[in-house]
Amino acid sequence: MTSPTPPTEPTYADRTFRSPAGLAGGVLLLVLICWIGGDAAFRGHGRAPWMALAGLLTVVPLIVAFTLRPVVFANDRRVRVRNPFRTITLPWTDVADVRAGYSSELFTHDGTKYQLWAVPVSLRQRKKAARQQSRQALDDPYRRTSATADVRDTKARVAVADQAVADLRELSERAGDKPAPDAPVRSVRWAYEVIAPSVVGVVLLVVLGALG
Template structure:
């Protein structure tokens, strides 16, 4: 997971492992589909093209697209198929249990860009309290004299930063307003077109 330095006005959170995995998968799909388009004949070429149009936006949606942007006025959550804009005044809470979530205006939104790793959390717990430590609640404070970045899992640290921004800026004039949700039609439309073309080729010949 990557984020900007805390001293800067804007913070960006993305899953580095998701981006790397998605890029490799896109490359694999491109190579396989490209082989079918260039060297295939007849129906194979069209099937390869349909698979490419169908899979490319879906892989992008779940790996490269997810991101969380935070500034002094709002939290913008870019999930696979939606972008949720949350002024800080509308944020009721941020938490990381088995997934990272933000609560706003009576609704719950997942933070796809901040995946929770139980393995990382256990590793961070061992570093802060030793192998015999009992599990701590998500967002628990650091051990005395131990920097938070050393003993916290990445998801817990990111959620703590976002929670602090929400508390700091909730009363700001620029942070007022209601949540807004926008569907990612740039992902949904080509994926739907590719899926329809693929079904037609598979079942109608």
């Protein structure tokens, strides 16, 4: 007689929040820096190739950290914030609020604040969304639906950062105050894979400069 197969644990798909503009800018910067640094490393003379390699070792990890690395993963159990130099994992029961002022921020019940680098606030987008909302209110002061209204344009009148924060706040409220049995504990992990190469590159630049 075969033993029954144990039930599989439910999986909770992550929602991902990140900046498309940051990704595009990071890729362009990496291409430009690698092109300039690679040219200096292969065609330079004397200490120039070593200076170029040390510069690349310093700058490339920083560009990756500030443009490609930031992302927020969230599901019904927890939120994981990957910032340039550290990753913070929190169960929703530890989260008191998520706000977007001049930057997007997450607050815990003990008063700790974590900035969400992956959700940058654009004041230009916010002003544009406010103007669109004002025009809509003037066109329909009694909140009557026009026969020509485009219902697909609802989220276009909200700034991207504000919409992302609203979605995160909705996930937090849905989780409630009762901790789930499989919810993770709060953890903070430093990104040594980013920090170490940059520190080594800076040290090499200082040594090469002193020898110069």
